[in-house]
Amino acid sequence: MQSDQSNSIHWLLASIIFLLLVLLAGLKVIAPAPISGESEVATWSPEEIALLRSLSLQRDGELPSYEGRTNEYEGSAAAASLGHQLFFDTDLSRTGATSCASCHQPDKAFTDGLAHPATHVQAAPRNTPTLIGAASSPWQFWDGRSDSLWAQALEALESPLDHGLSRSDIVSLVSTKYRPEYEALFGELPASDDSAEVDRAFTNVGKAIGAYVAMLKPAPAKFDRYVASLSSTEPSGEPVELLTKTEIAGLKLFISEDKGQCISCHNGPLFTNNEFKSINVPDFSGTDSGRLLGAEQALRNPFNCLGNYSAAEKESCGELLYIKKDDPELYAAFKVPTLRNLSSTAPYMHSGIFPSLSDVLKYYNHPLQRANDHLDIVPLGMFPHELQQLEAFLMTLESGVDIAPEWLRPPNKRQVAMIEYE
Amino acid sequence: MKVVLIFVLWLVTLSGLIAGESLSDVSSGSERFYSSELDLQVEIGADEHFMAINRLQHWNVRLMRLDGSPVAIKALTFDGGMPAHRHGLPTTPQTSVSGATAQIKGIRFSMPGVWRLTLEMSTEGVDITLGLDADLKYGQPPDFQSADFKSEGLIEL
Numbered sequence: 001m002q003s004d005q006s007n008s009i010h011w012l013l014a015s016i017i018f019l020l021l022v023l024l025a026g027l028k029v030i031a032p033a034p035i036s037g038e039s040e041v042a043t044w045s046p047e048e049i050a051l052l053r054s055l056s057l058q059r060d061g062e063l064p065s066y067e068g069r070t071n072e073y074e075g076s077a078a079a080a081s082l083g084h085q086l087f088f089d090t091d092l093s094r095t096g097a098t099s100c101a102s103c104h105q106p107d108k109a110f111t112d113g114l115a116h117p118a119t120h121v122q123a124a125p126r127n128t129p130t131l132i133g134a135a136s137s138p139w140q141f142w143d144g145r146s147d148s149l150w151a152q153a154l155e156a157l158e159s160p161l162d163h164g165l166s167r168s169d170i171v172s173l174v175s176t177k178y179r180p181e182y183e184a185l186f187g188e189l190p191a192s193d194d195s196a197e198v199d200r201a202f203t204n205v206g207k208a209i210g211a212y213v214a215m216l217k218p219a220p221a222k223f224d225r226y227v228a229s230l231s232s233t234e235p236s237g238e239p240v241e242l243l244t245k246t247e248i249a250g251l252k253l254f255i256s257e258d259k260g261q262c263i264s265c266h267n268g269p270l271f272t273n274n275e276f277k278s279i280n281v282p283d284f285s286g287t288d289s290g291r292l293l294g295a296e297q298a299l300r301n302p303f304n305c306l307g308n309y310s311a312a313e314k315e316s317c318g319e320l321l322y323i324k325k326d327d328p329e330l331y332a333a334f335k336v337p338t339l340r341n342l343s344s345t346a347p348y349m350h351s352g353i354f355p356s357l358s359d360v361l362k363y364y365n366h367p368l369q370r371a372n373d374h375l376d377i378v379p380l381g382m383f384p385h386e387l388q389q390l391e392a393f394l395m396t397l398e399s400g401v402d403i404a405p406e407w408l409r410p411p412n413k414r415q416v417a418m419i420e421y422e
Numbered sequence: 423m424k425v426v427l428i429f430v431l432w433l434v435t436l437s438g439l440i441a442g443e444s445l446s447d448v449s450s451g452s453e454r455f456y457s458s459e460l461d462l463q464v465e466i467g468a469d470e471h472f473m474a475i476n477r478l479q480h481w482n483v484r485l486m487r488l489d490g491s492p493v494a495i496k497a498l499t500f501d502g503g504m505p506a507h508r509h510g511l512p513t514t515p516q517t518s519v520s521g522a523t524a525q526i527k528g529i530r531f532s533m534p535g536v537w538r539l540t541l542e543m544s545t546e547g548v549d550i551t552l553g554l555d556a557d558l559k560y561g562q563p564p565d566f567q568s569a570d571f572k573s574e575g576l577i578e579l
Binding site (some may be wrong): 046052257268273318374376 | 513560
């Protein structure tokens with residue numbers, strides 16, 4: 001009898017415990033879920049938060065621009081408007097079929113989706129880089145042979161591999177199609193073939209294009225909103241956008257000094273230190289000397305920061321005044337690219353040799369190592385799931401461009417007679 | 423009224439501290455290194471961006487005895503790099519000297535991590551080398567992990 005009573009008590013206790021467990025489990029099930037399915041609240045040290053803020057677009061509000069040092073028309077709506085028209089104008093090419101937008105396509109984050117442009121038939125052709133945020137780089141082209149957007153545009157306009165026009169051709173086209181806009185900004189177009197005057201007008205065309213391209217800044221991405229939520233001292237009442245567990249794991253790998261080490265070169269709000277690094281990425285010839293030649297060319301470029309066409313005070317041309325050159329470290333070194341908007345900018349690397357981001361990350365795990373080569377990276381030795389986490393984090397940097405949509409479309413075309421070049 | 427005034431002053435001070443923190447990489451700064459053996463101290467500093475990551479900066483260097491009396495610098499060379507990453511400086515800094523001071527223009531630290539820096543100073547009768555290991559991290563002041571003085575020649579103590 002006593003045993004029966006004891007059994008009953010045990011059953012009762014067991015039932016109560018079971019019910020409590022069910023209740024607790026139920027509470028967990030019906031508890032408010034995190035905002036996005038598998039989101040996670042990660043804990044960060046004050047030092048890590050300072051680091052994350054340094055990577056975020058909201059850190060100081062405006063992104064720094066190097067374009068305005070040399071281009072006095074940066075920020076001019078009229079110059080940007082003329083630049084916008086020129087950017088999309090296929091008449092600005094010898095074939096009549098190529099505009100800046102042919103290779104820098106707005107829907108591909110201003111790249112072209114190709115390993116390299118089809119017209120680039122030189123020994124070591126290079127991939128088209130994005131223009132979003134390019135004004136914040138002190139160097140343009142993969143080897144940094146130009147130090148402004150306008151000087152970069154001028155080289156492309158003259159290059160037979162791109163637009164293939166002479167300076168006189170360009171001035172002639174502007175005279176025919178854009179005279180009122182040009183003269184309202186820059187004064188009278190050259191009345192003769194005087195080379196100094198033509199060069200000045202040619203420069204102004206580049207500066208108008210530069211003024212437009214400088215407007216192409218990245219919009220805040222999921223990562224930026226996440227960082228803003230970490231450093232916000234006054235809750236806005238808006239739901240905090242959390243990163244997923246996988247994305248946070250990738251972010252932790254990204255900033256880890258001993259694991260990913262990505263932060264070493266991919267730092268700052270555009271995820272680049274604007275340096276030139278050699279990581280032995282294969283190209284199509286194995287002969288591309290990269291920054292070693294690019295530094296020399298930047299110094300010789302008549303349209304550089306120190307040149308006659310620059311608006312800069314000499315003292316502000318620090319990048320050029322203290323340029324690193326003639327150093328073996330620069331051989332086959334290429335510009336560290338931004339990591340924003342990567343989903344639209346495949347294929348990757350200076351030679352466009354990797355079709356996918358996972359290919360890029362696999363390469364960092366096992367980079368090509370040759371005897372006596374200077375190599376700026378070490379094999380990461382990451383597990384496949386860690387590479388996937390890194391890739392997931394990189395996708396949180398997707399945002400497109402922070403500009404009204406009409407600037408991303410060709411402006412209304414004018415009716416003009418076909419331009420014929422000799 | 424007095425309470426309100428104190429509160430306003432407190433708020434102004436607090437906002438100043440916050441602004442100071444967020445703008446820390448544009449502030450001036452300096453650091454001194456001492457050698458009792460050589461009876462020398464070296465001050466390095468910059469008016470802007472001192473030891474900030476990814477900011478071009480120009481350093482002022484002062485060489486002094488421990489009592490603060492100046493020691494003339496005849497020539498100065500500067501070099502550096504990141505041994506862990508096997509690369510040198512990302513720029514080519516230029517140096518000039520004037521009496522007990524020198525200027526190093528065009529320094530940039532393009533990465534967080536430990537930078538090994540070397541200042542070689544020629545003075546009357548002795549060449550002095552100051553080797554520094556500086557660990558740079560975002561949002562933190564530079565951590566000078568070591569400062570080694572070396573000398574060649576006779577020094578007048």
